[in-house]
Amino acid sequence: MSSLNCNGRLLELNRPLIMGILNATPDSFYAASRVTDTQRAVDTAGQMLSDGATFIDVGGMSSRPGAEIISSGAEMDRVLPIIAAISKAHPRAFVSCDTIYGATARAAVAHGAAMINDISAGNLDAELFPTLPDLRVPYVLMHMPGKPADMQRRTNAYGDKVITHVWDFLAAKMGELRELGVLDILVDVGWGFGKTVEQNYELLANLAVFKTLGVPILLGISRKSSTWRPLGIAVEESLPANTALHLFALQQGADILRVHDVKEAAQAIKLHELLAAAPRI
Template structure:
């Protein structure tokens, strides 16, 4: 982690150290997320599947579990806040009961869902829209006093790929995140993670350019979260499928760690934890 970067998060009174990078495991309570291996929605067995996946990820070394009830893949169907909450809340409650020490991140861009999730026992809000899709999100996060992932995206999950136009993607992403960061700081939000938003309103070429210039995010004091796991950039470049993209994910995660990532958001926890352990034996800075 670059010198000067914030090295802890206050998760509802629990101080989480980030001086060594950590893993956030993806757990999607959806029927349509882009990678089928991350879905745990089955009307008859959802809770059992959630607990099985959560237990596996925690055993493999996940520090956070990131629960999502709304698919943000390109062109995904829109669902109501009520349906999103109905998917998430039972999963939160089940994990809190069976794994009370688990740290739960909620992948939502809706303030109403965020409030309900935190009330149910979640610890962190991961907003793919960076506050652009719900004007009440920043005030809500400030009032809840929980860590917040500020991600870069343009448009909505349904329109974002039409907004993938940049002169210099790294500079423009940094500028747009900086504007939102000022707003959050003004509201008194203390714990903020930055996510460049790989794959969100970005082409594969943009994603590689962004990763190549990830060092530039060191100008911020906030920790950096990177989500490259099994994304289109990997499998289209290699001419394979998302199911075959684990090796490519590990390669790009290793690059991200070299360039200062503090959290790897992944589908495959053990492999990410191993990449962190190995790269910690090297000196990059």
């Protein structure tokens, strides 16, 4: 069992947890996740917490394929009021800030954030990694080649070794972070970020390999196109497929599920725990 120091609060990871997604953006890929009004964000966060979420992940920049990078200032205008409002209204929540910027990370923690979730592994802002040690909050390290605008043109970079490539990348970045003094690190294999459908499923099928990194695994597959396009359905119809994949991910060792649909993720965790406790013959 591991624990995380979340801005002065200790969180034990003795069972799988849920991170609910709140996108303070006008253009995130799943429209139902977009929340730009502060009171609506507070209300939505409250419902997610009631449904079983531990973390609320607030992001101000879309990372869908082809999306352009916005400035840190524009991002902060979107996320800081929401982070502060949720932290005040729901003090038991662990608010995460989804950002690539050191300046945003520092301001978010000052406004109540308890975790930094970064799609870029520090590659898009040289100030992010040096900022992290002073913040003393957990950091989610994710694999992504390039940036959202061009990542899907880089899927041939792995050859037939996507597992090895992603593992080596995460291990090297963890080494950099440890040298800087970052204590609490989580890893995310980056489902949908610069990977083909087949590469995504290879990563998921082998998710247990990443337990050898020795840190918690966060998985973000919720409503992404690799869960619904292979089935020939629309994103709005993909909840059953998402739930099935979440259950499999839990069996492979996922520690935190980053989701749009918190209640259903909580149900998957409950069934996973029942299966894990069932006697074998």
